[in-house]
Amino acid sequence: MHTERVTVPFVRSSKVRNGAEPLSMITAYDFPAARMVDRAGADMILVGDSLAMVVLGHADTLSVTISDMEHHTRAVAAARPLSLIVTDMPWMSYHTTKSEAVKSAARLIRAGAAAVKIEGGAKRAKVIRAICDAEIPVVGHLGLTPQSVNEFGGFKVQAKSVEEARRLIDDAMVVQDAGAFAIVLEAIPDILAKLVTAKLEIPTIGIGAGIDCDGQVLVFHDVLGLGEAKRPKFVKSYAELATLGVEALSMFVKEVRTSRFPAPENTYHDATGEIANLS
Ligand code: KIV
Numbered sequence: 001m002h003t004e005r006v007t008v009p010f011v012r013s014s015k016v017r018n019g020a021e022p023l024s025m026i027t028a029y030d031f032p033a034a035r036m037v038d039r040a041g042a043d044m045i046l047v048g049d050s051l052a053m054v055v056l057g058h059a060d061t062l063s064v065t066i067s068d069m070e071h072h073t074r075a076v077a078a079a080r081p082l083s084l085i086v087t088d089m090p091w092m093s094y095h096t097t098k099s100e101a102v103k104s105a106a107r108l109i110r111a112g113a114a115a116v117k118i119e120g121g122a123k124r125a126k127v128i129r130a131i132c133d134a135e136i137p138v139v140g141h142l143g144l145t146p147q148s149v150n151e152f153g154g155f156k157v158q159a160k161s162v163e164e165a166r167r168l169i170d171d172a173m174v175v176q177d178a179g180a181f182a183i184v185l186e187a188i189p190d191i192l193a194k195l196v197t198a199k200l201e202i203p204t205i206g207i208g209a210g211i212d213c214d215g216q217v218l219v220f221h222d223v224l225g226l227g228e229a230k231r232p233k234f235v236k237s238y239a240e241l242a243t244l245g246v247e248a249l250s251m252f253v254k255e256v257r258t259s260r261f262p263a264p265e266n267t268y269h270d271a272t273g274e275i276a277n278l279s
Contacts, residue, residue: 001041006084007113008137011043012181014203016214023182023215025086025205026223029055031077033220038081044205046217047073047113049088050146054221061146066093066104070111077112086139087113091147094118098130105131105138113145117184119145121171127176130181140175142168143209144187155232157208159188165195172196172204184210184217187234208234 014020014128028034029051037045046172049061049197051072056063066089073087087108094101105116118124128138129169142157152158159168168188182203190210197204197213206213218235221227225240255261270276 002043002082005082005249006043008084008181011084012202014043015201016203017198018098020203020214022213023203023205025215025217027051027054027217027219028076028223029072029220031078034076034079034081034083037220038079038083042083043215044217045076045083045085046117047076047087048117048219049090050219054219054227059141059235060149062091062149064090066090066107070107071163073108073111073113084115085113086115086117087111088117094124094127094131094182098127101127102130102134102136105136106134109136115139117141117183118180119147122174125174128175128178128180138178138180138206140172140180140183142171142183142188143185146186155187157187157189159192165189165192168192169196169199172200176200176202182215185213208232219272 011023014023016022023044024042025046026037026040026042027046027048027050028037029047034045047069049064049069051068052058052061052064069087069090073085078087089101089104089108091102106114116131117139118128118131119141121142130139131138144155145153146155149155159165169192172183181204182205183196183200184205184207185196187208190212193204193206193209194212203214205215205217207217222231222235223238226242226245227236252261254260
């Protein structure tokens with residue numbers, strides 16, 4: 001459990017091979033979720049653009065804007081967590097010019113993030129460097145990068161061939177050299193994640209990338225079993241809160257219909273005893 005705010009240097013130096021504990025990162029998109037993740041002691045909160053799918057019900061992450069990410073970052077930051085807040089830069093907030101990318105990243109920092117996350121390898125190197133040069137820490141993201149869903153033809157495991165695996169290793173080195181302080185590896189073979197983790201000086205945070213990463217990240221709603229959709233293989237749900245939630249909501253509906261709610265203890269009574277005499 002953290003007693004002080006988690007910092008970027010702490011995360012940057014958290015390599016398991018150097019004796020660090022594996023890092024934990026959980027998404028949160030609002031104040032109560034951020035409070036819960038922080039109370040659970042997670043090292044990092046990711047305000048992920050997965051909010052498009054998890055919270056807003058879209059089929060992919062492409063619909064969220066920099067204003068949406070700002071809005072949700074503000075809600076998370078209001079919880080004043082000790083966990084480090086990392087916010088995803090949404091699609092098209094860093095794909096045009098370096099100056100546009102730096103301005104977008106600055107909006108997220110002003111909204112309360114301590115760092116931003118950017119998807120992509122070598123082709124994003126200049127943008128990552130420019131954002132780092134503006135004193136904004138960057139987390140990279142390789143493998144199944146959801147903003148490339150149309151290019152990939154769906155949410156599929158990546159880097160399954162030797163050629164793709166080699167490209168991913170090169171990308172990881174470039175992203176590190178560009179200044180990233182950690183890299184998320186999503187949906188790639190575990191042996192490749194192990195190799196990348198061994199090559200890098202900065203920590204890897206896996207999601208569907210096996211046990212050998214320097215940390216793991218999962219989506220809040222998946223951990224708690226809050227989503228109704230089919231969950232990918234790499235998800236482990238530690239509770240089934242959607243089921244519990246529907247049970248609780250059904251009890252409310254039933255108690256309203258049978259006039260059992262509100263009970264006297266849920267009701268304000270007339271302290272003077274005189275209101276009943278009003279006509
Ligand atoms: O947006 C997100 O939740 C993410 C994680 C899946 C790493 O990028």
